Amino acid sequence: MLNFILRRSLILIPFLFLISIISFTVIQLPPGTYVDTYVNNLKLQGGTVSEEQKASIEAMYGLDKPMAVQYGLWITNIILRGNFGNSFRYNRPVTDILQERIPRTVSISLVSIFLTWLIAVPLGILSAVKQYSFWDHLFTFISLLGLAVPGFLLALILMYAVYAQTGWMISGLFSPEFRSEPWSVAKFTDMLKNIWLPLLVLSITGVAGIIRVLRASLLDELNKQYVTTARAKGLSEWQLILQYPIRIAINPLISTLGWMLPAVVGGEIVISKVLNLPTTGPVLLEATTAQDMYLAGGIVMILSLLTVIGTFISDILLAVNDPRIRMN
Amino acid sequence: MEKVDQLDRQADKQGWGNAQAPTADRSRSAMNDRSAQLNQRYRRNKARRQILAEQLYGASQYQLMRVKFKKHRVAMLSLYLLGIFYFVAIFAEFMVPYTTTQRFEEAIYASPTQIHLFDAEGKLTTPFFYSSKSKIDTATFRYEPVIDDAATVNRIQFFAQGEPYKVLGIIPLNRRLYAVEGEQPLFLLGADQLGRDLLSRIIYASRVSLFVGFGGVIISFFLGILLGGISGFAGGVVDVVIQRLIELLMSIPQIPLWLALSAAIPTEWTGIQTYFAITLVLSLVGWTGLARVVRGKILSLREEDYVTAARISSASNMAIIFRHLLPGITSYLVVHVTISIPYMILGETTLSFLGLGIRAPDVSWGTLLQQAQDVVVITNYPWLLLPAVFVVAAVILFNFIGDGLRDAADPYAR
Numbered sequence A: 001m002l003n004f005i006l007r008r009s010l011i012l013i014p015f016l017f018l019i020s021i022i023s024f025t026v027i028q029l030p031p032g033t034y035v036d037t038y039v040n041n042l043k044l045q046g047g048t049v050s051e052e053q054k055a056s057i058e059a060m061y062g063l064d065k066p067m068a069v070q071y072g073l074w075i076t077n078i079i080l081r082g083n084f085g086n087s088f089r090y091n092r093p094v095t096d097i098l099q100e101r102i103p104r105t106v107s108i109s110l111v112s113i114f115l116t117w118l119i120a121v122p123l124g125i126l127s128a129v130k131q132y133s134f135w136d137h138l139f140t141f142i143s144l145l146g147l148a149v150p151g152f153l154l155a156l157i158l159m160y161a162v163y164a165q166t167g168w169m170i171s172g173l174f175s176p177e178f179r180s181e182p183w184s185v186a187k188f189t190d191m192l193k194n195i196w197l198p199l200l201v202l203s204i205t206g207v208a209g210i211i212r213v214l215r216a217s218l219l220d221e222l223n224k225q226y227v228t229t230a231r232a233k234g235l236s237e238w239q240l241i242l243q244y245p246i247r248i249a250i251n252p253l254i255s256t257l258g259w260m261l262p263a264v265v266g267g268e269i270v271i272s273k274v275l276n277l278p279t280t281g282p283v284l285l286e287a288t289t290a291q292d293m294y295l296a297g298g299i300v301m302i303l304s305l306l307t308v309i310g311t312f313i314s315d316i317l318l319a320v321n322d323p324r325i326r327m328n
Numbered sequence B: 001m002e003k004v005d006q007l008d009r010q011a012d013k014q015g016w017g018n019a020q021a022p023t024a025d026r027s028r029s030a031m032n033d034r035s036a037q038l039n040q041r042y043r044r045n046k047a048r049r050q051i052l053a054e055q056l057y058g059a060s061q062y063q064l065m066r067v068k069f070k071k072h073r074v075a076m077l078s079l080y081l082l083g084i085f086y087f088v089a090i091f092a093e094f095m096v097p098y099t100t101t102q103r104f105e106e107a108i109y110a111s112p113t114q115i116h117l118f119d120a121e122g123k124l125t126t127p128f129f130y131s132s133k134s135k136i137d138t139a140t141f142r143y144e145p146v147i148d149d150a151a152t153v154n155r156i157q158f159f160a161q162g163e164p165y166k167v168l169g170i171i172p173l174n175r176r177l178y179a180v181e182g183e184q185p186l187f188l189l190g191a192d193q194l195g196r197d198l199l200s201r202i203i204y205a206s207r208v209s210l211f212v213g214f215g216g217v218i219i220s221f222f223l224g225i226l227l228g229g230i231s232g233f234a235g236g237v238v239d240v241v242i243q244r245l246i247e248l249l250m251s252i253p254q255i256p257l258w259l260a261l262s263a264a265i266p267t268e269w270t271g272i273q274t275y276f277a278i279t280l281v282l283s284l285v286g287w288t289g290l291a292r293v294v295r296g297k298i299l300s301l302r303e304e305d306y307v308t309a310a311r312i313s314s315a316s317n318m319a320i321i322f323r324h325l326l327p328g329i330t331s332y333l334v335v336h337v338t339i340s341i342p343y344m345i346l347g348e349t350t351l352s353f354l355g356l357g358i359r360a361p362d363v364s365w366g367t368l369l370q371q372a373q374d375v376v377v378i379t380n381y382p383w384l385l386l387p388a389v390f391v392v393a394a395v396i397l398f399n400f401i402g403d404g405l406r407d408a409a410d411p412y413a414r
Helices: A002-028 A034-044 A051-061 A067-081 A094-129 A134-148 A151-166 A185-222 A225-232 A237-243 A245-249 A251-275 A280-289 A293-321 A323-327 B002-014 B026-057 B061-071 B073-090 B198-234 B236-251 B254-262 B271-286 B288-301 B305-312 B317-353 B365-370 B375-380 B382-409
Strands: B116-118 B124-130 B132-137 B142-147 B153-167 B171-180
Touching: A002 A067, A002 A293, A002 B236, A002 B254, A034 A051, A051 A067, A094 A134, A094 A185, A094 A251, A094 A280, A094 A293, A134 A185, A134 B382, A151 A185, A151 A251, A151 B375, A151 B382, A185 A245, A185 A251, A225 A237, A237 A245, A245 A251, A251 A280, A251 A293, A251 B236, A251 B254, A280 A293, A280 B254, A293 A323, A293 B236, A293 B254, B026 B061, B061 B073, B061 B382, B073 B198, B073 B382, B198 B236, B198 B271, B198 B288, B198 B317, B198 B365, B198 B382, B236 B288, B254 B271, B254 B317, B271 B288, B271 B317, B288 B317, B305 B317, B317 B365, B317 B382, B365 B382, B375 B382
Parallel strands: none
Antiparallel strands: B116 B124, B124 B153, B132 B142, B153 B171
8 A cells, every 4th residue: 555655656746847847838928028027017007117126026036047947946936935926916925825815716626526426426326226217317417417518607597596586696705794804603604605606516517427427337336246146135225235336336436536626626716707706716817817927827836736636645545445456 | 221111011911910800809809909010010120120230231330330320319410400500600691680790889788679470450471570779777777678659660581682791701692691671780689788789799609619629629639649549559658658648637627727828829819810729728638538548449459460460561650550540449539529529619618708718809609608797787688698508509419419429339339
């Protein structure tokens, strides 16, 4: 087992390196250097920049040096000092913004993955056990809709439905009066009023895939001999299903974490724009449209790091659960 | 098929199942009737199946696929419907009366025009509608259509003459599918905040949205086959490196990457250039799935005898991959492409919706949905959500066709 974890972690290192390269490329992509964009932006707002200021920024990011040195400077700043550079759009260090926004994105993503399983596992079992029944067809249809309707659309439609029916406008995480309040029961219930919609939308987009995977793997198991044996011994149908085939059929679900994480994190970004959530989504969008690239690159990097690490954890979980994989 | 009919007639002549034997027991005779009918049907079907089997005995894989696909009713229906989508998109200039930028200042947020078929006396006439103007309601600040008191009747003309234009930029024409006499505009699906016809815009937008898939799929198809093929065929270190690269690309969240990459598209680019940049962005991340499929198939095929034979006759590696291995998996490739086009469409829609894709004045379904971002606007003018219906319909149709193709391509399916 230790051997397996070690082998996987060794793969992780080049991954992290490549991600940092990709993020750095993202920062470099827009035409012109950071200073040009910075100066332009200030001019648009009516400000001016002195030559010394320009020079100090150039020195800070090493903009006059070759690309490799710039990358080295950027990455050592991140690793040693946790300094991702500055965002001129928000006039704050990128690290500050990341600390504020990333935990929200991560927790919304994790909760919605949990919810996805909570919804999808019973439905998947039901469609496998009652194959070709009304329910099976219904869930297949809903899965298809979940695949075809993009998350932002679902969010818009639900928002519209809620607003048209009740006049309650879901926007952001908290109502205005709670925004600067410390945590309390009232604030929490206020959050629940808003947060159910993004959670629901994110889970529904994932549910479709999980139902399909679980249905297929459970159908495979149900035809095996040990199921027949257990049935012959007189186990009740539900006890039989829950005790044996489910435990094997659930394995592929752990590996679905690998593709669910990136999908959910990406979906969260789009939905948070529609629902005006104070997470990474709106910040990333604003950063990309304003070409505030240190911020954009930082967000891309942290989110990618987190999903890659999440995939790594799901691999280990799978190995813990399935001896065939850890023996390899 | 003539042969089958012949057999059917033969069966009827020989009197299979013409059970008219008099029996005392009525119920028993009814049962005999029934069983005779079933027997007859069984024999007919059996004969039909036999002939079909004989016809298909020497059929190529593609003939088999076509026969199987045609039996898949949902997939066939989807194919026809999607064909209509593409037809309308290609001949957009002919299909709709207005262009994407034509404004009607008195029709801001005009609701879908009500078409009448019966005139005031209740007589059936050609379709017409009453003139109306959009006026803001001072109480709700909502634009409402106001029908003039002296309601003038506007007739809809089919294949009407109008401004000359060129179909696909080549064929000059001046007739359109429908148009209105006079100045009053017709909005079958309503108008937007600048008084532009939503239907015209949706149909012009479908050009971008429906074809964005192809460009992206071609590029990711090429990348996927090349890298997947090499990975599966070469094995060893090359395989490991490509596999790790795929794993990495798959575990990075795509949407932030798309957003960041599309920020690199310079704002002064034209619509067409942006369009190609978007397809490129979409396909750079989209080839991984196909590469995995190709690798898996090649891995299992490369141990086959015919590959060894090719290698012994000193065929080059590339020749083996492209001449001998790829034809064996073409059916899987076709299926995969059909399934990946809708994802490209969704990707473009999402990017454009967020304002990072196609830019005005060019339109795509995503840019049209941008106007529907505000819930208050949707509540007042719900028809602005209609482009979404087209997106979802296109994606579902592609999925149905993909399902049909997958079943047809699978030699072990029933």
